[in-house]
Every structure is written in structure tokens, then in C-alpha cells.
Amino acid sequence: MVRFQHLPFVYNELTALHPSARGRGLALPLKLQVVQRARAEHYATMRTNNHSLNAPMLAVNRRLGFRQFAGRYEMHGELR
Secondary structure, three states: OEEOOOOOOEEEOOOOOOHHHOOOOOHHHHHHHHHHHHHHOOOOOEEEOOOOOOHHHHHHHHHOOOOOOOOOOOOOOOOO
């Protein structure tokens, strides 16, 4: 959990599981723990990001009440 001292929100930069642990329903309780910690610190807003094709994590975030907003558009290229 990244804390921005002068902004009224907390940013959950990354929620990740080892590949062998995926598909076991662990992401939701992990993310819930982060939400509970933020509430204990009196934050009312949390931001996070997602890869647009990561359907399982998108579903977890939606279930927790996160809403989708337009984000960063990245382009990657090989440097020759």
C-alpha cells in the first residue's frame, strides 16, 4: 500500500499472487485486507490499476466497489 501524505486517497499499486496460487480465490481476501488497513488509517478513497485483460482481478475490484475510469495508454517497442 503506497501512502500519499498530502492527498486524500491511498493507492494500491499491485495485488499479485504467485502463478501456482492463482485460481484459488485468494485475491479477494488479500485485497480485502488492504481495504481494511486503509480504512483503519481513515482513508475514504482507494485507487488501484489493472491490466485491461486481467479479468479475474477486474472482477475482484468490481466486487469491492471499484469503478473503472479511463487510464494510461501504454505503447511498448523494441529498441534496435
